[in-house]
Amino acid sequence: MGRWEPDARQRLETAAIELFVEQGFAATTVPEITARAGLTTRTFFRYFADKREVLFGGDQAAAAAQRMLAEAPADVEPLALIVSGLRAVAAERFEGRRDDLRIRRDIVNSDDGLRERDQRKRSVLREEVRKAMVARGVDKVTAALLGETCATLLFVSVEEWLDQDGDRPLADIVLDTLASLRVVLS
Missing domain, CATH: 1.10.357.10 (Tetracycline Repressor, domain 2)
Structure with a gap:
């Protein structure tokens, strides 16, 4: 998947939730989330102020x-x-x-x-x-x-x-x- 695909926000959210479940919220980093989603850290921060915002929106x-x-x-x-x-x-x-x-x-x-x-x-x-x-x-x-x-x-x-x-x-x-x-x- 290309990093500019229109479903970037959903991909980031899905990747974050999966990682939070697998390894815990505190242990999960934004670079891990973006790597799993196939996107950049910069893209993450375009949609979310921090990883908590994935949960609270x-x-x-x-x-x-x-x-x-x-x-x-x-x-x-x-x-x-x-x-x-x-x-x-x-x-x-x-x-x-x-x-x-x-x-x-x-x-x-x-x-x-x-x-x-x-x-x-x-x-x-x-x-x-x-x-x-x-x-x-x-x-x-x-x-x-x-x-x-x-x-x-x-x-x-x-x-x-x-x-x-x-x-x-x-x-x-x-x-x-x-x-x-x-x-x-x-």
């Missing part, structure tokens, strides 16, 4: 959440808006990727720095939802609770979904997780 989810909340009709209840958004994200970004996401979860869980980065990603989502809710006119405390709820629903639901076998959609698990949260809070 930036914070597009938080930006998408903020955009969705800003564009939603003003009369939609905040929690209904969050649940609707999470179900849409589940269908668009997660469905069909369970096996890949299980592998990525295992890699993240194997490294303290990656677990910390995962927590930071959760924090960014929580903060973006909080800010978007405040912009919608929700009071500070409620907006903070909604941000926490959104992040909790997403991360708990994804973990449950990844732990299950079968073809149950993540969007359905989001609803079940919300129902469990309501029971706990009542």
